[in-house]
Amino acid sequence: MAEREGGPRPGGRSARVQASVHRATRDLLARLDRAEVTIPLIAAEAGVTPSTIYRRWGELNELLADVAVERLRPDMVPVETGSGIGDLLAWAEQYAEEMASSLGREMIRDVLAAEGEAGPRRCCGYVRQQIAAIAERAASRNEAFPDIDTILDRVVAPIVYRILFDEALGAERVGGLVEAAFVAA
Amino acid sequence: MAEREGGPRPGGRSARVQASVHRATRDLLARLDRAEVTIPLIAAEAGVTPSTIYRRWGELNELLADVAVERLRPDMVPVETGSGIGDLLAWAEQYAEEMASSLGREMIRDVLAAEGEAGPRRCCGYVRQQIAAIAERAASRNEAFPDIDTILDRVVAPIVYRILFDEALGAERVGGLVEAAFVAA
Known part of the structure:
Protein backbone atom coordinates (compact mmCIF):
# COMPACT_ATOMS: atom_id res chain seq x y z
CA MET A 1 0.00 0.00 0.00
CA GLU A 59 -5.24 -10.46 -1.45
CA LEU A 60 -8.64 -9.72 0.02
CA ASN A 61 -7.28 -8.54 3.39
CA GLU A 62 -5.27 -5.83 1.68
CA LEU A 63 -8.21 -4.64 -0.39
CA LEU A 64 -10.52 -4.56 2.65
CA ALA A 65 -7.89 -2.58 4.57
CA ASP A 66 -7.51 -0.13 1.70
CA VAL A 67 -11.28 0.41 1.55
CA ALA A 68 -11.45 0.85 5.33
CA VAL A 69 -8.61 3.41 5.41
CA GLU A 70 -10.32 5.34 2.63
CA ARG A 71 -13.57 5.36 4.60
CA LEU A 72 -11.73 6.62 7.68
CA ARG A 73 -10.37 9.60 5.74
CA PRO A 74 -12.23 12.59 7.25
CA ASP A 75 -14.62 14.24 4.83
CA MET A 76 -15.35 17.34 6.85
CA VAL A 77 -13.60 20.10 8.79
CA PRO A 78 -14.07 19.65 12.57
CA VAL A 79 -17.16 21.48 13.84
CA GLU A 80 -16.43 25.02 15.05
CA THR A 81 -17.86 25.80 18.48
CA GLY A 82 -16.00 29.02 19.34
CA SER A 83 -13.29 27.53 21.59
CA GLY A 84 -10.52 24.97 21.25
CA ILE A 85 -11.83 22.84 24.10
CA GLY A 86 -15.34 22.97 22.68
CA ASP A 87 -14.09 21.97 19.22
CA LEU A 88 -12.06 19.10 20.66
CA LEU A 89 -14.96 17.91 22.79
CA ALA A 90 -17.29 17.86 19.80
CA TRP A 91 -14.73 16.09 17.62
CA ALA A 92 -13.80 13.49 20.26
CA GLU A 93 -17.41 12.62 21.07
CA GLN A 94 -18.23 12.12 17.40
CA TYR A 95 -15.04 10.13 16.80
CA ALA A 96 -15.71 7.87 19.79
CA GLU A 97 -19.27 7.27 18.68
CA GLU A 98 -18.35 6.51 15.07
CA MET A 99 -15.49 4.18 15.96
CA ALA A 100 -17.62 2.28 18.51
CA SER A 101 -20.39 1.63 15.95
CA SER A 102 -20.34 -1.77 14.29
CA LEU A 103 -19.17 -0.19 11.04
CA GLY A 104 -16.40 1.64 12.89
CA ARG A 105 -15.23 -1.52 14.65
CA GLU A 106 -15.21 -3.39 11.36
CA MET A 107 -13.13 -0.66 9.74
CA ILE A 108 -10.55 -0.67 12.55
CA ARG A 109 -10.37 -4.45 12.35
CA ASP A 110 -9.92 -4.40 8.58
CA VAL A 111 -7.18 -1.79 8.81
CA LEU A 112 -5.30 -3.84 11.40
CA ALA A 113 -5.74 -7.17 9.58
CA ALA A 114 -3.59 -6.20 6.57
CA GLU A 115 0.16 -6.72 6.40
CA GLY A 116 2.39 -3.74 7.10
CA GLU A 117 1.97 -0.49 8.94
CA ALA A 118 1.02 1.85 6.10
CA GLY A 119 -2.75 1.58 6.63
CA PRO A 120 -2.79 2.07 10.41
CA ARG A 121 -0.38 4.99 10.09
CA ARG A 122 -2.58 6.69 7.51
CA CYS A 123 -5.48 6.41 10.00
CA CYS A 124 -3.39 7.95 12.76
CA GLY A 125 -2.36 10.64 10.26
CA TYR A 126 -6.01 11.51 9.59
CA VAL A 127 -6.60 11.91 13.31
CA ARG A 128 -3.54 14.14 13.62
CA GLN A 129 -4.82 16.30 10.74
CA GLN A 130 -8.18 16.81 12.40
CA ILE A 131 -6.62 17.71 15.74
CA ALA A 132 -4.12 20.02 14.01
CA ALA A 133 -7.01 21.87 12.32
CA ILE A 134 -8.62 22.43 15.74
CA ALA A 135 -5.26 23.48 17.24
CA GLU A 136 -4.69 26.05 14.48
CA ARG A 137 -8.06 27.65 15.03
CA ALA A 138 -7.29 27.80 18.77
CA ALA A 139 -3.91 29.41 18.04
CA SER A 140 -5.54 32.02 15.83
CA ARG A 141 -7.70 32.95 18.85
CA ASN A 142 -4.58 33.00 21.10
CA GLU A 143 -5.92 30.12 23.19
CA ALA A 144 -3.68 27.60 24.97
CA PHE A 145 -4.08 24.17 23.39
CA PRO A 146 -2.38 20.84 24.27
CA ASP A 147 0.08 19.48 21.72
CA ILE A 148 -1.15 16.86 19.30
CA ASP A 149 0.78 13.96 20.87
CA THR A 150 -0.73 14.75 24.26
CA ILE A 151 -4.19 14.50 22.72
CA LEU A 152 -3.30 11.24 20.97
CA ASP A 153 -2.11 9.74 24.27
CA ARG A 154 -4.75 11.21 26.54
CA VAL A 155 -7.90 11.22 24.41
CA VAL A 156 -7.60 9.17 21.21
CA ALA A 157 -5.66 6.21 22.66
CA PRO A 158 -8.12 5.44 25.50
CA ILE A 159 -11.09 5.78 23.13
CA VAL A 160 -9.60 3.26 20.70
CA TYR A 161 -8.13 0.92 23.33
CA ARG A 162 -11.45 0.61 25.15
CA ILE A 163 -13.31 -0.10 21.92
CA LEU A 164 -10.87 -2.83 20.94
CA PHE A 165 -10.21 -4.49 24.30
CA ASP A 166 -12.84 -3.46 26.81
CA GLU A 167 -16.06 -1.47 26.71
CA ALA A 168 -16.52 1.65 24.58
CA LEU A 169 -16.41 4.87 26.62
CA GLY A 170 -19.58 6.95 26.77
CA ALA A 171 -19.74 10.67 25.95
CA GLU A 172 -19.27 11.65 29.59
CA ARG A 173 -16.04 9.68 29.98
CA VAL A 174 -14.77 11.07 26.67
CA GLY A 175 -15.52 14.58 27.91
CA GLY A 176 -13.56 13.86 31.08
CA LEU A 177 -10.54 12.78 29.02
CA VAL A 178 -10.64 15.99 26.96
CA GLU A 179 -10.90 18.16 30.06
CA ALA A 180 -8.02 16.34 31.77
CA ALA A 181 -5.84 16.81 28.67
CA PHE A 182 -6.51 20.57 28.86
CA VAL A 183 -5.71 20.76 32.57
CA ALA A 184 -2.36 19.13 31.81
CA ALA A 185 -1.58 21.66 29.04
CA MET B 1 -14.62 -18.82 23.01
CA GLU B 59 -11.87 -21.66 11.86
CA LEU B 60 -8.18 -20.84 11.83
CA ASN B 61 -8.66 -17.22 12.96
CA GLU B 62 -10.39 -18.39 16.13
CA LEU B 63 -7.70 -20.93 16.94
CA LEU B 64 -4.90 -18.40 16.36
CA ALA B 65 -6.71 -15.92 18.61
CA ASP B 66 -7.12 -18.55 21.32
CA VAL B 67 -3.41 -19.40 21.18
CA ALA B 68 -2.49 -15.70 21.27
CA VAL B 69 -4.71 -14.96 24.28
CA GLU B 70 -3.17 -17.92 26.10
CA ARG B 71 0.30 -16.60 25.38
CA LEU B 72 -0.69 -13.19 26.69
CA ARG B 73 -1.75 -14.70 30.04
CA PRO B 74 0.89 -13.42 32.48
CA ASP B 75 3.08 -16.19 33.89
CA MET B 76 4.74 -14.18 36.64
CA VAL B 77 3.92 -11.83 39.48
CA PRO B 78 4.97 -8.23 38.66
CA VAL B 79 8.53 -7.48 39.79
CA GLU B 80 8.74 -5.97 43.28
CA THR B 81 10.87 -2.84 43.52
CA GLY B 82 9.85 -1.50 46.94
CA SER B 83 7.35 1.16 45.76
CA GLY B 84 4.12 1.23 43.77
CA ILE B 85 5.47 3.66 41.21
CA GLY B 86 8.65 1.61 40.82
CA ASP B 87 6.64 -1.59 40.35
CA LEU B 88 4.36 0.06 37.79
CA LEU B 89 7.32 1.55 35.92
CA ALA B 90 9.03 -1.84 35.72
CA TRP B 91 5.83 -3.57 34.63
CA ALA B 92 4.90 -0.93 32.03
CA GLU B 93 8.36 -0.87 30.45
CA GLN B 94 8.40 -4.64 30.12
CA TYR B 95 4.83 -4.72 28.79
CA ALA B 96 5.58 -2.03 26.21
CA GLU B 97 8.70 -3.84 25.08
CA GLU B 98 7.01 -7.22 24.80
CA MET B 99 3.96 -5.92 22.94
CA ALA B 100 6.12 -3.92 20.50
CA SER B 101 8.20 -6.99 19.56
CA SER B 102 7.22 -8.76 16.37
CA LEU B 103 5.79 -11.67 18.41
CA GLY B 104 3.81 -9.21 20.54
CA ARG B 105 2.39 -7.40 17.51
CA GLU B 106 1.43 -10.71 15.95
CA MET B 107 -0.37 -11.77 19.13
CA ILE B 108 -2.34 -8.52 19.35
CA ARG B 109 -3.27 -8.85 15.70
CA ASP B 110 -4.38 -12.46 16.13
CA VAL B 111 -6.48 -11.58 19.17
CA LEU B 112 -8.23 -8.78 17.29
CA ALA B 113 -8.76 -10.81 14.09
CA ALA B 114 -11.19 -13.28 15.67
CA GLU B 115 -14.94 -12.78 15.88
CA GLY B 116 -16.41 -11.51 19.12
CA GLU B 117 -15.04 -9.64 22.09
CA ALA B 118 -14.18 -12.50 24.44
CA GLY B 119 -10.51 -12.74 23.44
CA PRO B 120 -9.69 -9.01 23.61
CA ARG B 121 -11.52 -8.73 26.94
CA ARG B 122 -9.52 -11.58 28.42
CA CYS B 123 -6.34 -9.72 27.41
CA CYS B 124 -7.57 -6.55 29.08
CA GLY B 125 -8.48 -8.66 32.11
CA TYR B 126 -4.92 -9.99 32.36
CA VAL B 127 -3.59 -6.43 32.33
CA ARG B 128 -6.07 -5.44 35.04
CA GLN B 129 -4.93 -8.40 37.18
CA GLN B 130 -1.29 -7.40 36.93
CA ILE B 131 -2.03 -3.78 37.82
CA ALA B 132 -4.30 -4.88 40.68
CA ALA B 133 -1.47 -7.00 42.12
CA ILE B 134 0.81 -3.94 42.09
CA ALA B 135 -1.95 -1.76 43.61
CA GLU B 136 -2.51 -4.25 46.43
CA ARG B 137 1.14 -4.26 47.36
CA ALA B 138 1.11 -0.45 47.34
CA ALA B 139 -1.98 -0.43 49.59
CA SER B 140 -0.28 -2.80 52.04
CA ARG B 141 2.50 -0.19 52.31
CA ASN B 142 -0.08 2.60 52.73
CA GLU B 143 1.01 4.26 49.49
CA ALA B 144 -1.28 6.31 47.27
CA PHE B 145 -1.86 4.53 43.97
CA PRO B 146 -3.97 5.55 40.94
CA ASP B 147 -7.06 3.48 40.26
CA ILE B 148 -6.83 0.74 37.66
CA ASP B 149 -8.98 2.50 35.05
CA THR B 150 -6.76 5.57 35.25
CA ILE B 151 -3.75 3.39 34.52
CA LEU B 152 -5.54 1.68 31.64
CA ASP B 153 -6.39 5.07 30.11
CA ARG B 154 -3.15 6.85 30.87
CA VAL B 155 -0.50 4.17 30.51
CA VAL B 156 -1.74 0.99 28.81
CA ALA B 157 -3.93 2.64 26.14
CA PRO B 158 -1.19 4.91 24.71
CA ILE B 159 1.31 2.02 24.71
CA VAL B 160 -1.05 -0.19 22.70
CA TYR B 161 -2.46 2.57 20.46
CA ARG B 162 1.02 3.69 19.38
CA ILE B 163 2.10 0.13 18.62
CA LEU B 164 -0.95 -0.50 16.48
CA PHE B 165 -1.31 2.85 14.69
CA ASP B 166 1.87 4.86 15.01
CA GLU B 167 5.36 4.23 16.38
CA ALA B 168 6.02 2.22 19.56
CA LEU B 169 6.88 4.39 22.57
CA GLY B 170 10.38 4.02 24.02
CA ALA B 171 11.10 3.36 27.71
CA GLU B 172 11.49 7.08 28.44
CA ARG B 173 8.06 7.98 27.05
CA VAL B 174 6.51 5.05 28.93
CA GLY B 175 8.16 6.29 32.15
CA GLY B 176 6.67 9.73 31.51
CA LEU B 177 3.19 8.24 31.17
CA VAL B 178 3.52 6.36 34.47
CA GLU B 179 4.75 9.47 36.30
CA ALA B 180 1.93 11.60 34.87
CA ALA B 181 -0.62 9.01 36.01
CA PHE B 182 0.79 9.25 39.54
CA VAL B 183 0.71 13.05 39.56
CA ALA B 184 -2.97 12.88 38.62
CA ALA B 185 -3.71 10.44 41.49
Whole structure:
Protein backbone atom coordinates (compact mmCIF):
# COMPACT_ATOMS: atom_id res chain seq x y z
CA MET A 1 0.00 0.00 0.00
CA ALA A 2 2.92 2.29 0.82
CA GLU A 3 4.01 2.93 -2.74
CA ARG A 4 0.56 4.22 -3.62
CA GLU A 5 0.53 6.67 -0.72
CA GLY A 6 -0.45 9.59 -2.95
CA GLY A 7 -3.03 7.47 -4.78
CA PRO A 8 -3.21 7.11 -8.55
CA ARG A 9 -3.47 10.14 -10.86
CA PRO A 10 -7.03 11.47 -10.43
CA GLY A 11 -9.25 10.72 -13.42
CA GLY A 12 -6.76 8.24 -14.93
CA ARG A 13 -7.65 4.65 -15.77
CA SER A 14 -6.01 3.44 -12.61
CA ALA A 15 -8.02 5.86 -10.48
CA ARG A 16 -11.24 4.76 -12.17
CA VAL A 17 -10.45 1.09 -11.54
CA GLN A 18 -9.70 1.87 -7.90
CA ALA A 19 -12.89 3.86 -7.43
CA SER A 20 -14.96 1.14 -9.05
CA VAL A 21 -13.40 -1.68 -6.99
CA HIS A 22 -13.78 0.32 -3.78
CA ARG A 23 -17.41 1.05 -4.55
CA ALA A 24 -18.10 -2.60 -5.38
CA THR A 25 -16.46 -3.70 -2.12
CA ARG A 26 -18.48 -1.25 -0.04
CA ASP A 27 -21.71 -2.29 -1.75
CA LEU A 28 -21.04 -5.99 -1.22
CA LEU A 29 -20.04 -5.46 2.42
CA ALA A 30 -23.34 -3.65 2.96
CA ARG A 31 -25.38 -6.45 1.34
CA LEU A 32 -23.57 -9.65 2.35
CA ASP A 33 -21.95 -11.29 5.31
CA ARG A 34 -18.27 -10.46 5.46
CA ALA A 35 -17.32 -14.14 4.99
CA GLU A 36 -19.26 -14.25 1.70
CA VAL A 37 -17.35 -11.36 0.11
CA THR A 38 -14.65 -12.72 -2.24
CA ILE A 39 -12.36 -11.23 -4.87
CA PRO A 40 -14.21 -12.89 -7.80
CA LEU A 41 -17.50 -11.43 -6.52
CA ILE A 42 -16.00 -7.97 -6.13
CA ALA A 43 -14.48 -8.21 -9.60
CA ALA A 44 -17.85 -9.13 -11.13
CA GLU A 45 -19.57 -6.28 -9.30
CA ALA A 46 -16.86 -3.79 -10.32
CA GLY A 47 -16.71 -4.95 -13.94
CA VAL A 48 -13.02 -5.83 -13.83
CA THR A 49 -11.22 -9.18 -13.99
CA PRO A 50 -10.21 -10.88 -10.74
CA SER A 51 -6.58 -10.73 -11.88
CA THR A 52 -6.79 -6.92 -11.97
CA ILE A 53 -7.64 -7.03 -8.27
CA TYR A 54 -5.03 -9.68 -7.42
CA ARG A 55 -2.36 -7.71 -9.29
CA ARG A 56 -3.16 -4.51 -7.51
CA TRP A 57 -4.06 -5.58 -3.97
CA GLY A 58 -2.54 -9.06 -3.72
CA GLU A 59 -5.24 -10.46 -1.45
CA LEU A 60 -8.64 -9.72 0.02
CA ASN A 61 -7.28 -8.54 3.39
CA GLU A 62 -5.27 -5.83 1.68
CA LEU A 63 -8.21 -4.64 -0.39
CA LEU A 64 -10.52 -4.56 2.65
CA ALA A 65 -7.89 -2.58 4.57
CA ASP A 66 -7.51 -0.13 1.70
CA VAL A 67 -11.28 0.41 1.55
CA ALA A 68 -11.45 0.85 5.33
CA VAL A 69 -8.61 3.41 5.41
CA GLU A 70 -10.32 5.34 2.63
CA ARG A 71 -13.57 5.36 4.60
CA LEU A 72 -11.73 6.62 7.68
CA ARG A 73 -10.37 9.60 5.74
CA PRO A 74 -12.23 12.59 7.25
CA ASP A 75 -14.62 14.24 4.83
CA MET A 76 -15.35 17.34 6.85
CA VAL A 77 -13.60 20.10 8.79
CA PRO A 78 -14.07 19.65 12.57
CA VAL A 79 -17.16 21.48 13.84
CA GLU A 80 -16.43 25.02 15.05
CA THR A 81 -17.86 25.80 18.48
CA GLY A 82 -16.00 29.02 19.34
CA SER A 83 -13.29 27.53 21.59
CA GLY A 84 -10.52 24.97 21.25
CA ILE A 85 -11.83 22.84 24.10
CA GLY A 86 -15.34 22.97 22.68
CA ASP A 87 -14.09 21.97 19.22
CA LEU A 88 -12.06 19.10 20.66
CA LEU A 89 -14.96 17.91 22.79
CA ALA A 90 -17.29 17.86 19.80
CA TRP A 91 -14.73 16.09 17.62
CA ALA A 92 -13.80 13.49 20.26
CA GLU A 93 -17.41 12.62 21.07
CA GLN A 94 -18.23 12.12 17.40
CA TYR A 95 -15.04 10.13 16.80
CA ALA A 96 -15.71 7.87 19.79
CA GLU A 97 -19.27 7.27 18.68
CA GLU A 98 -18.35 6.51 15.07
CA MET A 99 -15.49 4.18 15.96
CA ALA A 100 -17.62 2.28 18.51
CA SER A 101 -20.39 1.63 15.95
CA SER A 102 -20.34 -1.77 14.29
CA LEU A 103 -19.17 -0.19 11.04
CA GLY A 104 -16.40 1.64 12.89
CA ARG A 105 -15.23 -1.52 14.65
CA GLU A 106 -15.21 -3.39 11.36
CA MET A 107 -13.13 -0.66 9.74
CA ILE A 108 -10.55 -0.67 12.55
CA ARG A 109 -10.37 -4.45 12.35
CA ASP A 110 -9.92 -4.40 8.58
CA VAL A 111 -7.18 -1.79 8.81
CA LEU A 112 -5.30 -3.84 11.40
CA ALA A 113 -5.74 -7.17 9.58
CA ALA A 114 -3.59 -6.20 6.57
CA GLU A 115 0.16 -6.72 6.40
CA GLY A 116 2.39 -3.74 7.10
CA GLU A 117 1.97 -0.49 8.94
CA ALA A 118 1.02 1.85 6.10
CA GLY A 119 -2.75 1.58 6.63
CA PRO A 120 -2.79 2.07 10.41
CA ARG A 121 -0.38 4.99 10.09
CA ARG A 122 -2.58 6.69 7.51
CA CYS A 123 -5.48 6.41 10.00
CA CYS A 124 -3.39 7.95 12.76
CA GLY A 125 -2.36 10.64 10.26
CA TYR A 126 -6.01 11.51 9.59
CA VAL A 127 -6.60 11.91 13.31
CA ARG A 128 -3.54 14.14 13.62
CA GLN A 129 -4.82 16.30 10.74
CA GLN A 130 -8.18 16.81 12.40
CA ILE A 131 -6.62 17.71 15.74
CA ALA A 132 -4.12 20.02 14.01
CA ALA A 133 -7.01 21.87 12.32
CA ILE A 134 -8.62 22.43 15.74
CA ALA A 135 -5.26 23.48 17.24
CA GLU A 136 -4.69 26.05 14.48
CA ARG A 137 -8.06 27.65 15.03
CA ALA A 138 -7.29 27.80 18.77
CA ALA A 139 -3.91 29.41 18.04
CA SER A 140 -5.54 32.02 15.83
CA ARG A 141 -7.70 32.95 18.85
CA ASN A 142 -4.58 33.00 21.10
CA GLU A 143 -5.92 30.12 23.19
CA ALA A 144 -3.68 27.60 24.97
CA PHE A 145 -4.08 24.17 23.39
CA PRO A 146 -2.38 20.84 24.27
CA ASP A 147 0.08 19.48 21.72
CA ILE A 148 -1.15 16.86 19.30
CA ASP A 149 0.78 13.96 20.87
CA THR A 150 -0.73 14.75 24.26
CA ILE A 151 -4.19 14.50 22.72
CA LEU A 152 -3.30 11.24 20.97
CA ASP A 153 -2.11 9.74 24.27
CA ARG A 154 -4.75 11.21 26.54
CA VAL A 155 -7.90 11.22 24.41
CA VAL A 156 -7.60 9.17 21.21
CA ALA A 157 -5.66 6.21 22.66
CA PRO A 158 -8.12 5.44 25.50
CA ILE A 159 -11.09 5.78 23.13
CA VAL A 160 -9.60 3.26 20.70
CA TYR A 161 -8.13 0.92 23.33
CA ARG A 162 -11.45 0.61 25.15
CA ILE A 163 -13.31 -0.10 21.92
CA LEU A 164 -10.87 -2.83 20.94
CA PHE A 165 -10.21 -4.49 24.30
CA ASP A 166 -12.84 -3.46 26.81
CA GLU A 167 -16.06 -1.47 26.71
CA ALA A 168 -16.52 1.65 24.58
CA LEU A 169 -16.41 4.87 26.62
CA GLY A 170 -19.58 6.95 26.77
CA ALA A 171 -19.74 10.67 25.95
CA GLU A 172 -19.27 11.65 29.59
CA ARG A 173 -16.04 9.68 29.98
CA VAL A 174 -14.77 11.07 26.67
CA GLY A 175 -15.52 14.58 27.91
CA GLY A 176 -13.56 13.86 31.08
CA LEU A 177 -10.54 12.78 29.02
CA VAL A 178 -10.64 15.99 26.96
CA GLU A 179 -10.90 18.16 30.06
CA ALA A 180 -8.02 16.34 31.77
CA ALA A 181 -5.84 16.81 28.67
CA PHE A 182 -6.51 20.57 28.86
CA VAL A 183 -5.71 20.76 32.57
CA ALA A 184 -2.36 19.13 31.81
CA ALA A 185 -1.58 21.66 29.04
CA MET B 1 -14.62 -18.82 23.01
CA ALA B 2 -16.79 -17.33 25.73
CA GLU B 3 -18.31 -20.58 26.90
CA ARG B 4 -14.89 -22.03 27.60
CA GLU B 5 -13.92 -19.06 29.76
CA GLY B 6 -12.58 -21.21 32.55
CA GLY B 7 -10.94 -23.65 30.15
CA PRO B 8 -11.59 -27.40 30.09
CA ARG B 9 -11.16 -29.59 33.19
CA PRO B 10 -7.42 -29.87 33.80
CA GLY B 11 -5.99 -33.28 32.86
CA GLY B 12 -9.17 -34.35 31.04
CA ARG B 13 -9.17 -35.50 27.41
CA SER B 14 -10.43 -32.13 26.28
CA ALA B 15 -7.62 -30.33 28.10
CA ARG B 16 -5.03 -32.65 26.55
CA VAL B 17 -6.40 -32.03 23.05
CA GLN B 18 -6.35 -28.30 23.66
CA ALA B 19 -2.77 -28.35 24.98
CA SER B 20 -1.60 -30.46 22.06
CA VAL B 21 -3.30 -28.27 19.43
CA HIS B 22 -1.97 -25.10 21.06
CA ARG B 23 1.55 -26.53 21.18
CA ALA B 24 1.36 -27.65 17.52
CA THR B 25 0.13 -24.18 16.50
CA ARG B 26 2.93 -22.41 18.35
CA ASP B 27 5.55 -24.74 16.88
CA LEU B 28 4.28 -24.27 13.34
CA LEU B 29 4.06 -20.48 13.75
CA ALA B 30 7.69 -20.50 14.87
CA ARG B 31 8.83 -22.60 11.88
CA LEU B 32 6.64 -21.42 9.00
CA ASP B 33 5.30 -18.27 7.46
CA ARG B 34 1.95 -17.36 8.93
CA ALA B 35 0.24 -17.82 5.54
CA GLU B 36 1.48 -21.42 5.35
CA VAL B 37 -0.09 -22.49 8.65
CA THR B 38 -3.36 -24.34 8.00
CA ILE B 39 -5.76 -26.40 10.09
CA PRO B 40 -4.82 -29.71 8.35
CA LEU B 41 -1.13 -29.02 9.08
CA ILE B 42 -1.84 -28.19 12.72
CA ALA B 43 -3.97 -31.33 13.05
CA ALA B 44 -1.18 -33.51 11.63
CA GLU B 45 1.36 -31.93 13.97
CA ALA B 46 -0.95 -32.29 16.99
CA GLY B 47 -1.95 -35.86 16.17
CA VAL B 48 -5.69 -35.08 15.98
CA THR B 49 -8.09 -35.04 13.04
CA PRO B 50 -8.80 -31.74 11.29
CA SER B 51 -12.48 -32.15 12.19
CA THR B 52 -11.56 -32.12 15.90
CA ILE B 53 -10.11 -28.66 15.33
CA TYR B 54 -12.99 -27.43 13.14
CA ARG B 55 -15.51 -28.66 15.70
CA ARG B 56 -13.80 -26.93 18.56
CA TRP B 57 -12.51 -23.67 17.05
CA GLY B 58 -14.59 -23.29 13.90
CA GLU B 59 -11.87 -21.66 11.86
CA LEU B 60 -8.18 -20.84 11.83
CA ASN B 61 -8.66 -17.22 12.96
CA GLU B 62 -10.39 -18.39 16.13
CA LEU B 63 -7.70 -20.93 16.94
CA LEU B 64 -4.90 -18.40 16.36
CA ALA B 65 -6.71 -15.92 18.61
CA ASP B 66 -7.12 -18.55 21.32
CA VAL B 67 -3.41 -19.40 21.18
CA ALA B 68 -2.49 -15.70 21.27
CA VAL B 69 -4.71 -14.96 24.28
CA GLU B 70 -3.17 -17.92 26.10
CA ARG B 71 0.30 -16.60 25.38
CA LEU B 72 -0.69 -13.19 26.69
CA ARG B 73 -1.75 -14.70 30.04
CA PRO B 74 0.89 -13.42 32.48
CA ASP B 75 3.08 -16.19 33.89
CA MET B 76 4.74 -14.18 36.64
CA VAL B 77 3.92 -11.83 39.48
CA PRO B 78 4.97 -8.23 38.66
CA VAL B 79 8.53 -7.48 39.79
CA GLU B 80 8.74 -5.97 43.28
CA THR B 81 10.87 -2.84 43.52
CA GLY B 82 9.85 -1.50 46.94
CA SER B 83 7.35 1.16 45.76
CA GLY B 84 4.12 1.23 43.77
CA ILE B 85 5.47 3.66 41.21
CA GLY B 86 8.65 1.61 40.82
CA ASP B 87 6.64 -1.59 40.35
CA LEU B 88 4.36 0.06 37.79
CA LEU B 89 7.32 1.55 35.92
CA ALA B 90 9.03 -1.84 35.72
CA TRP B 91 5.83 -3.57 34.63
CA ALA B 92 4.90 -0.93 32.03
CA GLU B 93 8.36 -0.87 30.45
CA GLN B 94 8.40 -4.64 30.12
CA TYR B 95 4.83 -4.72 28.79
CA ALA B 96 5.58 -2.03 26.21
CA GLU B 97 8.70 -3.84 25.08
CA GLU B 98 7.01 -7.22 24.80
CA MET B 99 3.96 -5.92 22.94
CA ALA B 100 6.12 -3.92 20.50
CA SER B 101 8.20 -6.99 19.56
CA SER B 102 7.22 -8.76 16.37
CA LEU B 103 5.79 -11.67 18.41
CA GLY B 104 3.81 -9.21 20.54
CA ARG B 105 2.39 -7.40 17.51
CA GLU B 106 1.43 -10.71 15.95
CA MET B 107 -0.37 -11.77 19.13
CA ILE B 108 -2.34 -8.52 19.35
CA ARG B 109 -3.27 -8.85 15.70
CA ASP B 110 -4.38 -12.46 16.13
CA VAL B 111 -6.48 -11.58 19.17
CA LEU B 112 -8.23 -8.78 17.29
CA ALA B 113 -8.76 -10.81 14.09
CA ALA B 114 -11.19 -13.28 15.67
CA GLU B 115 -14.94 -12.78 15.88
CA GLY B 116 -16.41 -11.51 19.12
CA GLU B 117 -15.04 -9.64 22.09
CA ALA B 118 -14.18 -12.50 24.44
CA GLY B 119 -10.51 -12.74 23.44
CA PRO B 120 -9.69 -9.01 23.61
CA ARG B 121 -11.52 -8.73 26.94
CA ARG B 122 -9.52 -11.58 28.42
CA CYS B 123 -6.34 -9.72 27.41
CA CYS B 124 -7.57 -6.55 29.08
CA GLY B 125 -8.48 -8.66 32.11
CA TYR B 126 -4.92 -9.99 32.36
CA VAL B 127 -3.59 -6.43 32.33
CA ARG B 128 -6.07 -5.44 35.04
CA GLN B 129 -4.93 -8.40 37.18
CA GLN B 130 -1.29 -7.40 36.93
CA ILE B 131 -2.03 -3.78 37.82
CA ALA B 132 -4.30 -4.88 40.68
CA ALA B 133 -1.47 -7.00 42.12
CA ILE B 134 0.81 -3.94 42.09
CA ALA B 135 -1.95 -1.76 43.61
CA GLU B 136 -2.51 -4.25 46.43
CA ARG B 137 1.14 -4.26 47.36
CA ALA B 138 1.11 -0.45 47.34
CA ALA B 139 -1.98 -0.43 49.59
CA SER B 140 -0.28 -2.80 52.04
CA ARG B 141 2.50 -0.19 52.31
CA ASN B 142 -0.08 2.60 52.73
CA GLU B 143 1.01 4.26 49.49
CA ALA B 144 -1.28 6.31 47.27
CA PHE B 145 -1.86 4.53 43.97
CA PRO B 146 -3.97 5.55 40.94
CA ASP B 147 -7.06 3.48 40.26
CA ILE B 148 -6.83 0.74 37.66
CA ASP B 149 -8.98 2.50 35.05
CA THR B 150 -6.76 5.57 35.25
CA ILE B 151 -3.75 3.39 34.52
CA LEU B 152 -5.54 1.68 31.64
CA ASP B 153 -6.39 5.07 30.11
CA ARG B 154 -3.15 6.85 30.87
CA VAL B 155 -0.50 4.17 30.51
CA VAL B 156 -1.74 0.99 28.81
CA ALA B 157 -3.93 2.64 26.14
CA PRO B 158 -1.19 4.91 24.71
CA ILE B 159 1.31 2.02 24.71
CA VAL B 160 -1.05 -0.19 22.70
CA TYR B 161 -2.46 2.57 20.46
CA ARG B 162 1.02 3.69 19.38
CA ILE B 163 2.10 0.13 18.62
CA LEU B 164 -0.95 -0.50 16.48
CA PHE B 165 -1.31 2.85 14.69
CA ASP B 166 1.87 4.86 15.01
CA GLU B 167 5.36 4.23 16.38
CA ALA B 168 6.02 2.22 19.56
CA LEU B 169 6.88 4.39 22.57
CA GLY B 170 10.38 4.02 24.02
CA ALA B 171 11.10 3.36 27.71
CA GLU B 172 11.49 7.08 28.44
CA ARG B 173 8.06 7.98 27.05
CA VAL B 174 6.51 5.05 28.93
CA GLY B 175 8.16 6.29 32.15
CA GLY B 176 6.67 9.73 31.51
CA LEU B 177 3.19 8.24 31.17
CA VAL B 178 3.52 6.36 34.47
CA GLU B 179 4.75 9.47 36.30
CA ALA B 180 1.93 11.60 34.87
CA ALA B 181 -0.62 9.01 36.01
CA PHE B 182 0.79 9.25 39.54
CA VAL B 183 0.71 13.05 39.56
CA ALA B 184 -2.97 12.88 38.62
CA ALA B 185 -3.71 10.44 41.49
